[in-house]
Amino acid sequence: MSTNLYGAIEAGGTKFICGVGSGPNDIGDKVRIPTTTPQETLSACIDFFKNESKKKTLAGIGVSCFGPLDLNTNSPSYGSITKTPKAGWSDINVRKIIETALDIPVAIDTDVNGAAIAEHLWGAAQDVNNILYITIGTGIGGGMLVNGKPIHGLIHPEMGHFRPLRHPKDTFEGLCSFHKGCFEGLASGPAVKARWNGEPRNLPADHIAWEIESHYIAEALATFICILSPQRIIIGGGIMNRDFIFPMLRKKTLEKLNGYVVSNHLLKEIDSYIIPQGLEGDAGLLGGIALAKSLDIANQ
Amino acid sequence: MSTNLYGAIEAGGTKFICGVGSGPNDIGDKVRIPTTTPQETLSACIDFFKNESKKKTLAGIGVSCFGPLDLNTNSPSYGSITKTPKAGWSDINVRKIIETALDIPVAIDTDVNGAAIAEHLWGAAQDVNNILYITIGTGIGGGMLVNGKPIHGLIHPEMGHFRPLRHPKDTFEGLCSFHKGCFEGLASGPAVKARWNGEPRNLPADHIAWEIESHYIAEALATFICILSPQRIIIGGGIMNRDFIFPMLRKKTLEKLNGYVVSNHLLKEIDSYIIPQGLEGDAGLLGGIALAKSLDIANQ
Numbered sequence: 302m303s304t305n306l307y308g309a310i311e312a313g314g315t316k317f318i319c320g321v322g323s324g325p326n327d328i329g330d331k332v333r334i335p336t337t338t339p340q341e342t343l344s345a346c347i348d349f350f351k352n353e354s355k356k357k358t359l360a361g362i363g364v365s366c367f368g369p370l371d372l373n374t375n376s377p378s379y380g381s382i383t384k385t386p387k388a389g390w391s392d393i394n395v396r397k398i399i400e401t402a403l404d405i406p407v408a409i410d411t412d413v414n415g416a417a418i419a420e421h422l423w424g425a426a427q428d429v430n431n432i433l434y435i436t437i438g439t440g441i442g443g444g445m446l447v448n449g450k451p452i453h454g455l456i457h458p459e460m461g462h463f464r465p466l467r468h469p470k471d472t473f474e475g476l477c478s479f480h481k482g483c484f485e486g487l488a489s490g491p492a493v494k495a496r497w498n499g500e501p502r503n504l505p506a507d508h509i510a511w512e513i514e515s516h517y518i519a520e521a522l523a524t525f526i527c528i529l530s531p532q533r534i535i536i537g538g539g540i541m542n543r544d545f546i547f548p549m550l551r552k553k554t555l556e557k558l559n560g561y562v563v564s565n566h567l568l569k570e571i572d573s574y575i576i577p578q579g580l581e582g583d584a585g586l587l588g589g590i591a592l593a594k595s596l597d598i599a600n601q
Numbered sequence: 602m603s604t605n606l607y608g609a610i611e612a613g614g615t616k617f618i619c620g621v622g623s624g625p626n627d628i629g630d631k632v633r634i635p636t637t638t639p640q641e642t643l644s645a646c647i648d649f650f651k652n653e654s655k656k657k658t659l660a661g662i663g664v665s666c667f668g669p670l671d672l673n674t675n676s677p678s679y680g681s682i683t684k685t686p687k688a689g690w691s692d693i694n695v696r697k698i699i700e701t702a703l704d705i706p707v708a709i710d711t712d713v714n715g716a717a718i719a720e721h722l723w724g725a726a727q728d729v730n731n732i733l734y735i736t737i738g739t740g741i742g743g744g745m746l747v748n749g750k751p752i753h754g755l756i757h758p759e760m761g762h763f764r765p766l767r768h769p770k771d772t773f774e775g776l777c778s779f780h781k782g783c784f785e786g787l788a789s790g791p792a793v794k795a796r797w798n799g800e801p802r803n804l805p806a807d808h809i810a811w812e813i814e815s816h817y818i819a820e821a822l823a824t825f826i827c828i829l830s831p832q833r834i835i836i837g838g839g840i841m842n843r844d845f846i847f848p849m850l851r852k853k854t855l856e857k858l859n860g861y862v863v864s865n866h867l868l869k870e871i872d873s874y875i876i877p878q879g880l881e882g883d884a885g886l887l888g889g890i891a892l893a894k895s896l897d898i899a900n901q
Contacts, residue, residue: 369863384863431754443828447747447754454731454747454830455864462861463824464766479861524763528743528828530754561762561779563669563684564755 308350308362308405309589312395313412314387314439317342319349320586321359325423328583328590339393347402354403361406363592364395365415365585368442372410372453380409383456386478408596412436413444413460414451415588416537416578421446422591425579426533433531434578435460437518438538441485445529461485465520468513471496488517490539506545515546519553522575526554526562533566537578551575608650608662608705609889612695613712614687614739617642619649620886621659625723628883628890639693647702654703661706663892664695665715665885668742672710672753680709683756686778708896712736713744713760714751715888716837716878721746722891725879726833733831734878735760737818738838741785745829761785765820768813771796788817790839806845815846819853822875826854826862833866837878851875 309328311318315336322328330353334345350362371381380396400407410418417426417434426432432446443460445452452458462483473496477486486492493501497510504510522534540546551571558567566574580587609628611618615636622628630653634645650662671681680696700707710718717726717734726732732746743760745752752758762783773796777786786792793801797810804810822834840846851871858867866874880887 431752445828447752448750450748452731452747452830454832455826455866456830456862458830459827459862461827462858463827464820464857466764466766479859480857520764524824525828526755527759527761527763528745528825530752530756530758532754557764557780558762559779562756562759566755 304358304360306357306359307590307593308353308359309586309593310346310362310364310366310399311412311585311589312336312364312366313585314367317346318586319346320583320589321353321357322583322586322590324590325580325583325587328586331583331586336387338389339395339398343393343395343398347399350399350403350405354405359405361408361593361596362399362403363415363589363594363596364399364407364409365412365588365592366395366409368411369456369459370409370411372457380407406593406596408592410451410592411442411444411457412585412588413442414446414457415444415592416580416584417444417446417451417535418591418595419584419587420535420579421449422594423580423587424584425535425576429532431530431532433525433529433534435521435525435534435536436538437488437536437540438490441489441538443525445531460521460525461489463521463524465517465524468516470509471513471516484517484521488514488521488540493540501540502542506543511543511546511549514540515549515553518546518550519557522550522554523557526558526567530562534575535578536575537584541577547575547577604658604660606657606659607890607893608653608659609886609893610646610662610664610666610699611712611885611889612636612664612666613885614667617646618886619646620883620889621650621653621657622883622886622890624890625880625883625887628886631883631886636687638689639695639698643693643695643698647699650699650703650705654705659705661708661893661896662699662703663715663889663894663896664699664707664709665712665888665892666695666709668711669756669759670709670711672757680707706893706896708892710751710892711742711744711757712885712888713742714746714757715744715892716880716884717744717746717751717835718891718895719884719887720835720879721749722894723880723887725835725876729832731830731832733825733829733834735821735825735834735836736838737788737836737840738790741789741838743825745831760821760825761789763821763824765817765824768816770809771813771816784817784821788814788821788840793840801840802842806843811843811846811849814840815849815853818846818850819857822850822854823857826858826867830862834875835878836875837884841877847875847877
């Protein structure tokens with residue numbers, strides 16, 4: 302390829318953002334497209350890139366996408382959204398539709414795997430290869446890189462849907478439509494809002510909401526550490542914008558592990574082990590660019 | 602290397618078994634050495650292989666070892682057991698001691714990672730690359746291969762030590778000395794024995810012990826599926842010898858996931874997705890041979 306310019310799509314349940322660039326601080330043209338029907342939304346994405354392609358050559362396009370996705374490259378439906386509650390989007394092959402329309406190689410992965418790769422390439426985890434990225438916002442998801450590559454497998458991780466040990470004072474049932482009290486059902490933004498009948502951003506720092514929230518996040522982190530042994534944990538998402546929450550959940554994570562996992566990164570340097578995301582602003586689009594770049598690297 | 606013969610050590614808390622071979626059904630000489638002091642036990646292992654080396658050339662030795670281990674190849678203590686309650690064994694560099702004494706390349710990994718690689722090479726997971734191996738016996742551990750290689754990272758997975766959601770009828774506190782009610786503390790052989798004050802093998806199939814035990818195993822499997830998305834789950838260990846337990850925990854795992862993870866391997870073919878180990882007899886030693894073989898492959 303004679304270009305290092307890539308297209309990126311941050312494909313979410315409420316909006317698709319398309320952009321062109323090669324890394325942080327150089328995202329050029331961007332467009333925001335509401336998520337309506339696949340026909341309407343994907344056509345608008347395709348129009349954007351057709352127009353961009355007249356101005357410059359794109360080496361590939363990366364789609365950092367809401368899931369669940371079929372990521373099995375041997376599957377006939379590789380690159381599809383599989384079964385989603387989002388009306389009209391089940392079984393839509395986002396990757397194939399875009400690749401066919403534009404005749405440009407298209408990479409697709411979960412939004413959290415895209416974010417993990419972007420943090421590895423340009424953000425807060427450039428020096429390690431086994432990286433966990435978690436987002437705690439409207440939903441909860443996790444992406445894990447092992448030896449620098451995202452975990453796929455049966456499908457891909459769905460880290461928001463395991464069931465954490467409950468906080469003894471929490472009587473809220475949980476609002477996941479599949480599992481009630483899974484991690485997402487108990488600790489996502491909408492769960493906090495429903496439990497306390499108010500916006501999380503308006504709950505004061507000393508509200509028991511944060512004791513309970515940090516309990517669930519710390520249960521999740523202790524669980525992820527036992528199962529995945531990441532070299533660094535990066536947490537993004539709206540809930541993490543409160544500056545007191547990282548110290549709370551670091552302390553609780555250590556309490557829950559109780560000295561069992563012996564590593565100085567955890568025991569002595571936890572402030573640089575469990576950290577906020579390093580990329581800001583266009584982080585979502587950078588996930589897409591990172592995916593497109595991985596495709597390019599894999600093809601070289 | 603001009604030989605495909607390997608040495609193997611199955612290094613456990615009560616015994617070390619050493620053997621020589623190249624794969625299933627061809628393990629030749631074997632010796633069983635009690636786990637006493639590192640000096641005594643490792644010297645006996647070294648003597649065994651010195652003697653074997655007079656008869657044949659070994660391409661390498663693999664140690665499938667109890668942990669926790671330092672598996673960071675850049676660490677000065679790479680190949681050591683780190684902090685273990687097993688008296689005298691903390692900070693013992695098993696890999697280095699054996700390699701130095703014998704001048705043969707030595708690979709080391711956790712016993713469960715060794716078992717996962719062996720199942721991938723010769724056992725019940727030859728056709729997939731993302732494989733979870735769990736043992737439920739005196740302790741509980743898990744090894745996960747991603748793209749055919751074991752997960753290392755901060756240290757290595759310690760899957761027995763996450764805390765599962767409790768069974769509502771279970772009042773047993775759990776016996777892990779670090780976490781009380783973690784997976785190992787609630788569902789290992791000694792935990793079942795302590796909860797019911799009797800040997801697990803003597804508890805009848807309709808005893809509530811198995812309802813509770815299969816709850817914890819299914820909670821763990823649902824959690825592992827959400828976090829690791831393995832293409833197959835293999836479970837070994839003494840507790841799994843009761844023939845009714847696989848059907849119970851398969852059913853409960855599906856109930857707990859409640860249709861969220863959409864894959865026919867899980868939803869329609871669970872009898873071939875969650876399965877007993879494929880290797881028997883010398884399975885532990887085969888873990889060591891598999892590790893030695895991986896080292897050899899990596900060096901080619």
